[in-house]
Amino acid sequence: xxxxxxxxxxxxxxxxxxxxxxxxxxxxxxxxxxxxxxxxxxxxxxxxxxxxxxxxxxxxxxxxxxxxxxxxxxxxxxxxxxxxxxxxxxxxxxxxxxxxxxxxxxxxxxxxxxxxxxxxxxxxxxxxxxxxxxxxxxxxxxxxxxxxxxxxxxxxxxxxxxxxxxxxxxxxxxxxxxxxxxxxxxxxxxxxxxxxxxxxxxxxxxxxxxxxxxxxxxxxxxxxxxxxxxxxxxxxxxxxxxxxxxxxxxxxxxxxxxxxxxxxxxxxxxxxxxxxxxxxxxxxxxxxxxxxxxxxxx
Amino acid sequence: xxxxxxxxxxxxxxxxxxxxxxxxxxxxxxxxxxxxxxxxxxxxxxxxxxxxxxxxxxxxxxxxxxxxxxxxxxxxxxxxxxxxxxxxxxxxxxxxxxxxxxxxxxxxxxxxxxxxxxxxxxxxxxxxxxxxxxxxxxxxxxxxxxxxxxxxxxxxxxxxxxxxxxxxxxxxxxxxxxxxxxxxxxxxxxxxxxxxxxxxxxxxxxxxxxxxxxxxxxxxxxxxxxxxxxxxxxxxxxxxxxxxxxxxxxxxxxxxxxxxxxxxxxxxxxxxxxxxxxxxxxxxxxxxxxxxxxxxxx
Numbered sequence: 024x025x026x027x028x029x030x031x032x033x034x035x036x037x038x039x040x041x042x043x044x045x046x047x048x049x050x051x052x053x054x055x056x057x058x059x060x061x062x063x064x065x066x067x068x069x070x071x072x073x074x075x076x077x078x079x080x081x082x083x084x085x086x087x088x089x090x091x092x093x094x095x096x097x098x099x100x101x102x103x104x105x106x107x108x109x110x111x112x113x114x115x116x117x118x119x120x121x122x123x124x125x126x127x128x129x130x131x132x133x134x135x136x137x138x139x140x141x142x143x144x145x146x147x148x149x150x151x152x153x154x155x156x157x158x159x160x161x162x163x164x165x166x167x168x169x170x171x172x173x174x175x176x177x178x179x180x181x182x183x184x185x186x187x188x189x190x191x192x193x194x195x196x197x198x199x200x201x202x203x204x205x206x207x208x209x210x211x212x213x214x215x216x217x218x219x220x221x222x223x224x225x226x227x228x229x230x231x232x233x234x235x236x237x238x239x240x241x242x243x244x245x246x247x248x249x250x251x252x253x254x255x256x257x258x259x260x261x262x263x264x265x266x267x268x269x270x271x272x273x274x275x276x277x278x279x280x281x282x283x284x285x286x287x288x289x290x291x292x293x294x295x296x297x298x299x300x301x302x303x304x305x306x307x308x309x310x311x312x313x314x315x316x317x318x319x320x321x
Numbered sequence: 322x323x324x325x326x327x328x329x330x331x332x333x334x335x336x337x338x339x340x341x342x343x344x345x346x347x348x349x350x351x352x353x354x355x356x357x358x359x360x361x362x363x364x365x366x367x368x369x370x371x372x373x374x375x376x377x378x379x380x381x382x383x384x385x386x387x388x389x390x391x392x393x394x395x396x397x398x399x400x401x402x403x404x405x406x407x408x409x410x411x412x413x414x415x416x417x418x419x420x421x422x423x424x425x426x427x428x429x430x431x432x433x434x435x436x437x438x439x440x441x442x443x444x445x446x447x448x449x450x451x452x453x454x455x456x457x458x459x460x461x462x463x464x465x466x467x468x469x470x471x472x473x474x475x476x477x478x479x480x481x482x483x484x485x486x487x488x489x490x491x492x493x494x495x496x497x498x499x500x501x502x503x504x505x506x507x508x509x510x511x512x513x514x515x516x517x518x519x520x521x522x523x524x525x526x527x528x529x530x531x532x533x534x535x536x537x538x539x540x541x542x543x544x545x546x547x548x549x550x551x552x553x554x555x556x557x558x559x560x561x562x563x564x565x566x567x568x569x570x571x572x573x574x575x576x577x578x579x580x581x582x583x584x585x586x587x588x589x590x591x592x593x594x595x596x597x598x599x600x601x602x603x604x605x606x607x608x609x610x611x612x613x614x615x616x617x618x619x
Contacts, residue, residue, distance in 0.1 A: 174540070201539040208540075211540040214528055215541050216540070221584060222520055222548075223548060225581055225584055228603040229516075229576060230513065230607075231603070231606035240613040242506075242512075243513050246554075250548055251517075253548055254607045255607055258603075262600065269588050269591070280582070280585070282526065283519075283581075290571055290574065291567075298563050299557065302556035305524075305552050306556055308529035309525040312528065315537075319538055
């Protein structure tokens with residue numbers, strides 16, 4: 024199979040990673056381990072983060088966005104959703120024609136449209152289904168994306184070879200790449216990710232109204248710990264996600280509220296067999312879903 | 322310190338564990354490892370479960386409830402909540418006066434009242450804050466209770482030395498014992514455990530209405546996996562919990578629904594700074610709570 028002449032040889036790739044926290048730092052670590060890139064340049068608004076990423080060997084050096092983008096084969100935006108439109112605008116003015124740009128935002132419709140409207144034919148909107156409630160380069164792990172899915176949502180104008188290059192990058196990081204469209208992505212992650220985060224935040228805040236932590240702690244089991252883990256996520260990131268995907272999150276939240284009302288009625292009526300049916304259906308679906316996810320990871 | 326003459330010497334204690342699944346089997350394993358009991362008799366409605374518990378060395382032998390209770394120093398009820406009133410009634414007719422009875426039910430008001438009304442002065446209602454979405458003796462682990470809290474809710478008639486004996490048993494299993502009253506217990510676990518289980522079940526069932534598992538799986542990240550873990554719990558057990566604690570779960574569910582409505586309004590209004598405030602408060606409380614829980618475990 025002949026190599027695409029526009030793709031540099033494996034060990035010659037130059038990457039710019041914008042935002043070298045948990046996500047960007049982990050991608051850098053994974054791609055370094057895979058020998059995917061010759062050089063990884065870090066871009067970050069926070070000099071302390073850049074210095075930590077450099078001292079941990081995640082990046083080779085730090086540069087400003089325009090300088091880094093001018094010499095990169097792939098520019099990866101690993102910054103919060105809210106920063107992406109502005110970054111894409113800046114990149115539209117400075118990237119050479121062959122440069123591929125991709126992102127890691129948790130909602131895709133907005134950035135996909137922004138990239139298309141800017142005429143960025145080599146922008147490949149992406150979303151790795153991985154993360155952690157931790158943040159910063161100190162939390163970066165080369166295996167963060169291993170076995171995880173990465174959703175790519177190319178637009179009508181996205182060049183096929185750009186999609187192929189971003190796919191190759193994620194596969195080098197150990198991820199599985201799935202192509203979908205931004206609307207489907209946003210509708211489904213509203214249910215599988217954005218709504219659960221909102222529920223976990225709401226539950227944690229409700230607990231805050233009950234008793235101080237010293238009083239509540241003895242009543243906390245391992246179930247709650249797992250359930251609330253995602254309420255440890257970055258509030259700023261989740262504000263941005265809610266803002267970017269309000270159109271899909273709203274209906275998901277409404278559907279959940281309806282379902283909760285049905286359970287509440289069963290409870291008030293004493294229809295515990297009705298509750299049992301819901302629980303049994305939920306449990307069976309979860310088991311099937313988790314099996315499918317686990318199968319995909321291996 | 323002189324030994325309570327009513328308490329048999331450590332290695333002479335005879336235990337009867339009623340229900341030798343995950344919880345009863347794990348307690349048996351922990352107490353065996355600690356050398357707490359000379360003999361552990363298993364009682365279970367399912368002969369296959371008894372045989373598995375015996376072959377795994379969790380119990381020494383299997384007996385009927387009345388036979389086992391007649392010779393036990395402590396009878397531990399590790400069966401579903403719904404079975405407890407009937408078991409307590411049977412035990413009230415057959416246990417010798419010195420025999421201590423305790424349970425592991427997730428709601429305490431109902432069983433505490435039942436025990437008191439039966440005049441069981443040596444019944445100590447209990448609830449270990451530990452568990453797993455797995456069940457059966459094959460899932461039993463000697464460390465299931467290590468570092469976990471166990472809530473005991475003695476009634477007005479419960480004898481102090483019975484509380485002491487049950488405390489000693491749980492401490493031998495590695496748990497921390499906290500005394501509280503049944504009403505406080507039920508109110509707080511409605512928030513820390515029962516409501517989260519209901520929310521996880523509701524979320525899993527909502528996902529079931531979206532897409533088949535094959536379509537959804539790529540959109541599932543590690544956050545959802547943790548969030549939904551408790552939706553893998555036994556539906557029958559949770560039907561019983563909801564039935565036993567409907568009086569506290571109802572208001573908790575109503576309070577959560579109100580909170581969700583407030584978030585929904587913020588979302589609809591585009592008040593993302595309002596959402597941010599909620600998320601930040603939730604995250605801070607969770608962090609404090611988890612720190613307190615972790616400190617208690619060590």
